[in-house]
Amino acid sequence: MWAHEAWAMGLMFVVDSLNKSFHTESGTIDVIDNLSFSVEEGQFLCIVGPSGCGKTTLLKIMCGLETPTSGNVLINGVLPNPQKQKFGVIFQEESLLPWRTVIQNVEFGQEICSGRCSLDIARKYMSLVGLVGFENYYPHQISGGMKKRVAIARALAVDPDIIMMDEPFADLDAQTRWILQKELLSVWSQLKKTVIFITHNVEEAVFLGQFVAVLTKRPATLKSLIKIDLPYPRSRLTPPFISYREKIIGMLQQEIPSI
Ligand SMILES: Nc1ncnc2c1ncn2[C@@H]1O[C@H](COP(=O)(O)OP(=O)(O)OP(=O)(O)O)[C@@H](O)[C@H]1O
Ligand SMILES: [Mg+2]
Numbered sequence: 001m002w003a004h005e006a007w008a009m010g011l012m013f014v015v016d017s018l019n020k021s022f023h024t025e026s027g028t029i030d031v032i033d034n035l036s037f038s039v040e041e042g043q044f045l046c047i048v049g050p051s052g053c054g055k056t057t058l059l060k061i062m063c064g065l066e067t068p069t070s071g072n073v074l075i076n077g078v079l080p081n082p083q084k085q086k087f088g089v090i091f092q093e094e095s096l097l098p099w100r101t102v103i104q105n106v107e108f109g110q111e112i113c114s115g116r117c118s119l120d121i122a123r124k125y126m127s128l129v130g131l132v133g134f135e136n137y138y139p140h141q142i143s144g145g146m147k148k149r150v151a152i153a154r155a156l157a158v159d160p161d162i163i164m165m166d167e168p169f170a171d172l173d174a175q176t177r178w179i180l181q182k183e184l185l186s187v188w189s190q191l192k193k194t195v196i197f198i199t200h201n202v203e204e205a206v207f208l209g210q211f212v213a214v215l216t217k218r219p220a221t222l223k224s225l226i227k228i229d230l231p232y233p234r235s236r237l238t239p240p241f242i243s244y245r246e247k248i249i250g251m252l253q254q255e256i257p258s259i
Contacts, residue, residue: 012194013039013062013162018071020057031057033219034071039211044188044195046205048248049215050255055198056092058220059166062196063087075162085162088155088193090148092166096139102126102150103135109154125153128187145176149183156187162194170200181207185232202252206244207234214248217255224251 020032031054039045049055060066062073064080064087073080080087088109096105106122126132129149139147148168155163169177181204188195199205205212206228214223228244235241 012041012043012076013196014072014074015058015062016072016074018058018061018073019069020054020061020066021069030219032061032068033221035215035221036071037213037222037225039194039196041194042192044197044208044210045213046209046211047196047198047213047215048200048202048205048252049220050217050252051200053215053218053255054220055215056166058215059089059164059196059198063089063162063164086158086160088158088160088163090151090155090163090165090168092170092198096147096150098139101136101138102131102142102146105139105150106153106157109158121157121159122153125157128156128190129153129183143176145172145180148172148180152180152184152187156191160193162196164196166198167200168197169204177201177204182233184208189232202245202248203236205248206230206241207236212244212248214251223255 015035015037018032018035019030021028021030035058047055047058057066061068062080064082075085078084096102097108100108103119103122103126106126107119110118110121123135126135129152131146131149131153134142134146139150142150151168155165169180172180184195185208197205197208209228212226212228214226215221216223226244226248230238230240230244
């Protein structure tokens with residue numbers, strides 16, 4: 001009922017009363033519990049939550065790679081299906097194909113999506129993420145930050161309806177992370193895509209997101225959906241920024257068992 005109302009209002013992405021449990025040899029594990037939220041077209045949503053709470057599982061359900069136990073994820077009223085909607089996904093354990101050059105890795109996303117690829121499109125996104133000149137390098141010849149850029153270019157080159165990123169900058173040094181955050185915002189403002197971005201880093205979430213969804217510990221449910229009412233570009237040093245950051249950190253601390 002709720003999902004249909006949201007769709008009628010022009011919302012794009014609806015997570016409605018979602019539950020997910022895994023049944024394994026060692027028993028059942030409940031991972032997502034009655035989770036509901038929605039994302040409008042073109043919105044930048046960050047998702048934060050304690051480690052192991054179910055963020056990656058949620059992302060997989062949202063792009064149709066995992067099925068819910070009950071409840072729904074609907075994109076413009078239909079179930080997610082990688083054959084129908086175009087997702088530009090950057091997974092947590094992102095890896096480039098080592099035997100392909102950088103530009104061939106960017107083309108790879110298009111090949112998977114449509115069976116075809118265009119060198120011009122691959123070059124366009126290589127340029128957008130600042131990798132001109134490195135087209136013919138192999139992954140082992142570029143830095144960690146550049147590998148993330150290739151992954152972003154590969155996700156963008158499919159002209160996705162939705163970009164989903166699972167802790168894409170987690171293992172980068174702070175400086176490279178800041179540069180890539182700014183570049184991602186610049187790409188987002190140019191392309192106006194819907195972005196769903198999972199991170200452990202609260203400062204990153206407040207810097208990037210129009211909204212931050214705070215999840216509880218496993219089984220994940222929505223603790224709070226916070227609108228970050230700050231204009232872009234944001235400064236990490238202003239009192240309102242710090243206040244959002246502290247508020248979200250406080251919420252996450254409530255979810256960590258005391259030791
Ligand atoms: N295919 C699976 N079968 C069984 N259990 C699974 C499966 N996938 C995930 N889980 C379990 O679901 C829980 C949530 O995993 P998930 O990867 O979604 O968490 P996360 O929030 O992304 O964690 P992290 O912050 O460490 O990335 C974990 O306890 C994990 O063991
Ligand atoms: Mg994860």
